[in-house]
Amino acid sequence: xxxxxxITLGIMTAVGGFVDVSEMVFAAQAGSRFIFSLIWVFAIATxxxxxFGEMSGRVAAITxxxxxxxxxxxxxxxxxxxxxxxxxxxxxxxxxxxxxxxATVLKYLTGWxxxxxxALTTLALVAIIWLxxxxxxxxxxxxxGLLMIIFAVSTVKIHPDWGGVARGFIPQAPVTLPLxxxxxxxxxxxxxxxxxxxxxxxYFYSSGGVEEQxxxxxxxxxxxxxxxxxxxxSLLAMSILVNAxxxxxxxxxxxxxxxxxALQAAIPFGKTGLMMALxxxxxxxxxxxxxxxxxxxxxxxxxxxxxxGRFKKPHEAPRFTxxxxxxxxxxxxxxxxxxxxxxxxxxxxxxxxxVLPASYLPLILIANDRKYMNQYVNxxxxxxxxxxxxxxxxIAAVAALPLYFITRGGKL
Amino acid sequence: xxxxxxxxxxxxxxDLQIVDKDGKNCGICDDIELEGGPGKPLRIxxxxxxxxxxxxxxxxWLFGLVKAVSxxxxxxxxxxxxxxxxxxxxxxxxxxxxxLRRVEDRWVRKLEKVPTS
Numbered sequence: 001x002x003x004x005x006x007i008t009l010g011i012m013t014a015v016g017g018f019v020d021v022s023e024m025v026f027a028a029q030a031g032s033r034f035i036f037s038l039i040w041v042f043a044i045a046t047x048x049x050x051x052f053g054e055m056s057g058r059v060a061a062i063t064x065x066x067x068x069x070x071x072x073x074x075x076x077x078x079x080x081x082x083x084x085x086x087x088x089x090x091x092x093x094x095x096x097x098x099x100x101x102x103a104t105v106l107k108y109l110t111g112w113x114x115x116x117x118x119a120l121t122t123l124a125l126v127a128i129i130w131l132x133x134x135x136x137x138x139x140x141x142x143x144x145g146l147l148m149i150i151f152a153v154s155t156v157k158i159h160p161d162w163g164g165v166a167r168g169f170i171p172q173a174p175v176t177l178p179l180x181x182x183x184x185x186x187x188x189x190x191x192x193x194x195x196x197x198x199x200x201x202x203y204f205y206s207s208g209g210v211e212e213q214x215x216x217x218x219x220x221x222x223x224x225x226x227x228x229x230x231x232x233x234s235l236l237a238m239s240i241l242v243n244a245x246x247x248x249x250x251x252x253x254x255x256x257x258x259x260x261x262a263l264q265a266a267i268p269f270g271k272t273g274l275m276m277a278l279x280x281x282x283x284x285x286x287x288x289x290x291x292x293x294x295x296x297x298x299x300x301x302x303x304x305x306x307x308x309g310r311f312k313k314p315h316e317a318p319r320f321t322x323x324x325x326x327x328x329x330x331x332x333x334x335x336x337x338x339x340x341x342x343x344x345x346x347x348x349x350x351x352x353x354x355v356l357p358a359s360y361l362p363l364i365l366i367a368n369d370r371k372y373m374n375q376y377v378n379x380x381x382x383x384x385x386x387x388x389x390x391x392x393x394x395i396a397a398v399a400a401l402p403l404y405f406i407t408r409g410g411k412l
Numbered sequence: 413x414x415x416x417x418x419x420x421x422x423x424x425x426x427d428l429q430i431v432d433k434d435g436k437n438c439g440i441c442d443d444i445e446l447e448g449g450p451g452k453p454l455r456i457x458x459x460x461x462x463x464x465x466x467x468x469x470x471x472x473w474l475f476g477l478v479k480a481v482s483x484x485x486x487x488x489x490x491x492x493x494x495x496x497x498x499x500x501x502x503x504x505x506x507x508x509x510x511x512l513r514r515v516e517d518r519w520v521r522k523l524e525k526v527p528t529s
Contacts, residue, residue, distance in 0.1 A: 063499055065429075072440070073427045078470040080427075081478065130528060305429050305440035305461075307516060313528050318519030372499075 018233025019148055019240070020288035021101030021258060022094070022195040022345045024281070027237045028255035028264075029410065030188050031244030033181075039168030039238055041189050045196035046234035048389035050227050052360055055367045055378070055386060056202040057222035060209030062376045067206045067363055068302035074362035083358040084303045088327075090355050091200050091296035094348040096331035098289035099125075100341030104258045105281045115336055122332040125289055126325065134310040141287030147280030148236055150265045150273055155239040157268040160246045180412055187403040187410050190396045191346075194353035196234070197393060200295035202363065207298045211309050216376060240264065258341055293331065297323035346409040353400045356393045364390055429500045430461065430489070430512070438507035442466060445488065458488040459501070461512060487511045 019027075030038040056067055063070070072080040103118035110117070128137060174185060205226075214222065243264035248255055255261055262281065265273035294310060300323045301308035307317040314321040334344070364386050370377045378386060406412070430438045442465035448454035463478050464486030470478070489512065495504035507513035 065499060069429055077427065077442075077466060078474060081466075081470060081474060130526075303440075305437055307437045314526065315520050315523035315528075318516055318523050321523060322519065 018196070018201075018230060019236050019284050020094075020195075020198070021098050021285045021341065022191075022198075022349050023237050024101075024240060024261055024284075025256065025258060025342065025345050026188065026191050026195050026349070027240040028244040028248070028261045030192065031241035031246075032248040032253065032255050034174060034185055034188065035245045035249065036164050036168030036242065037172055037174050037185070038188055038192060039165065039241060040171045041192045042196065042234055042238050042241065043169055044171070044392070045193045046230055047385065048193075048392065049197050049201065050230040051382060051385045051389055052197070052202055052363065053205055053230060054223050054226035055382060056206035056363055057209045057214065057226060058219055058376055059363060059366050059373070060206040061214035061216060061218055061222065062374070063366065063372050064210055064213075066210045066298065066302050067203055067359070068299050070366050071359070071362040072303055074365055075358065079358070080303065083355065084299055086351070086355040087199060087203075087299050087359065088296050090348065090351045091292045091299065092327055092330055093334070093344055093351060094198065094200065095289050095292040095296065095327055096334040096339075097341055097344035097348045098285045098292060099328075099331055100335045100339075100344055101258050101285040102282055102289065103335065104341055105262075105278050105285065108259050108262070109278055109282075118332060118335045121286060121289075122328050122335075125286060125293070126328050129290060129294070129310075129324065130314055137290065137310075141283055141290060144283040145280060145287050147276045148284050150269070150276040150280060151243060151261075152236055152239040154265045154268050154273065155242050158243065158246050160242050165242055183403065184407045184410055184412050186399065187407040190353060190400050190403055191349045191410065193393065193396045194349045194356070194400070196237075197356060198348075198352055199356055199359040200292050202359070203295045203298050204291045207302070207308075208310075211311055219376065256342060258345075289331075293324050293327045296327040297321075343409070346404070350400050350404045350409075353393065353397050357390070357397050360390055360393065425459070425497060425501065428497070430459070430503065430507075431500050432503045432505065432507035432512065433495075434506055436507060436513065438503070438512040439487075441501055443469060456491045458490050459494070460486060461489060462486045 027042070059070065060066060068084070071083055075083060099118055099121050102121045103114050106112070106117045106121065107114050128140070132140070174182065177185065209218075209222070240261055244255055244261070247253075247264055247267050248260075253260065253263070259278070259281070262274055262277035265277035267273075269276075297320050298308060300306075301317070301320040304319075306319040308320040309317050312320075335341070364378075366372050367378045367386070368383065425444060426441055428441050430441055432438045439461045441459045442462065443460040444456055445458040445460055446454055447457040462485040463482045464484040466478055467475050467484070487510070489503070489510045493503050493505050493510050495502045503510070508517065
């Protein structure tokens with residue numbers, strides 16, 4: 001495992017997977033509606049994804065098994081099939097949200113009709129996955145997605161109240177708000193946890209680990225990539241939240257429309273900032289579309305024992321190939337039905353959090369099982385953080401649907 | 413080597429990935445077929461692979477759903493074809509020789525005609 005590849009994988013997971021369309025929408029809305037009072041949720045959810053990411057990489061390196069094989073062994077066949085269906089549906093809806101988000105941003109850039117751009121985006125992604133070796137796909141989306149750094153640069157430029165930002169890291173609830181707003185705030189807590197902890201990220205990460213044949217000596221790098229990569233992604237998401245609080249809230253700008261966040265870079269940096277932000281969003285969203293589309297195929301192939309792998313040529317893992325082709329085709333159909341990308345984002349987030357407990361339980365059980373992991377079993381820190389994070393996602397999963405319906409998807 | 417001690421079949425064999433002699437994935441061991449009878453030793457006859465083996469392991473409504481989506485194909489892999497068992501089941505023959513990888517191979521032939529990098 002070469003150093004550069006690992007770092008690129010880390011960057012792609014951080015930027016392409018971390019700041020995807022749902023994270024951007026929820027971070028911007030969180031800032032404009034609740035100022036800095038949700039920063040701590042991003043921070044805690046980031047610790048959780050770093051813990052689970054590290055765990056999935058470690059399990060991949062030691063057992064040589066991706067998450068979905070383990071899920072079936074640990075949950076048994078029946079619950080495993082239910083988890084498989086839920087995860088494939090979640091990945092599919094997330095993929096369509098990312099394609100819809102990419103097409104929306106491309107519409108701002110080109111003025112072309114949204115359905116045409118959605119179809120072109122899907123075709124381009126399929127062609128890229130089919131034709132390019134996976135290392136090039138990683139470089140393409142990982143490096144161009146770095147344009148998103150403009151959001152963090154904008155944060156520095158607009159001089160937010162850094163003391164207020166720092167206080168946002170302290171867990172809190174705006175209890176002085178009217179009940180209606182407080183419930184909506186609760187919905188945002190759940191949505192942010194879900195958006196940060198999307199299960200496809202660990203499927204993608206651990207599958208990469210199995211394919212790249214990580215060994216125990218790679219564990220240190222795995223830990224660094226998980227912690228630094230996810231922290232970097234989280235800082236970007238937080239900067240979008242802070243920018244929205246400083247720039248959008250006083251002007252009563254509602255950033256629920258995908259693409260509004262690009263104004264965060266346009267205000268301090270003009271046209272150049274706007275272009276960088278929009279292009280960064282195109283690559284971040286389409287990078288996430290690639291990950292979700294492939295994740296769906298990973299889940300199916302690993303659960304059913306097919307040949308799979310992004311480093312294999314399409315015909316070398318034929319059913320895996322057909323699975324990701326079908327995912328992109330169905331995702332495009334969903335986008336073309338005219339469902340708003342924002343609604344897709346909401347559904348993806350709510351469905352995902354309901355699936356999360358089933359996704360992460362087998363992982364944490366295996367990482368704790370000395371029979372599988374030998375001396376690489378969870379230590380006290382991983383274990384405490386892992387179970388605390390698991391308790392958090394279980395609470396969020398139970399609260400997700402009631403909060404979604406009570407707040408009508410945060411639109412209350 | 414095959415494990416020669418007592419083998420906790422359900423936990424240690426069922427749901428494991430099957431890998432053939434050429435290192436290719438050939439499906440999952442979905443269930444196990446045993447043979448024997450009163451007064452006779454109980455032996456593993458075959459590994460059962462394919463959605464047809466799900467019957468009896470999952471609720472009827474779920475099996476109905478699986479059957480509607482993927483059919484009820486079932487392949488019996490004789491126990492003699494098993495080379496060793498660790499976190500995966502390794503066969504001592506190519507998957508094709510015991511009826512596995514049929515769908516996969518059919519698609520390989522179709523997809524290899526499409527150009528790639």
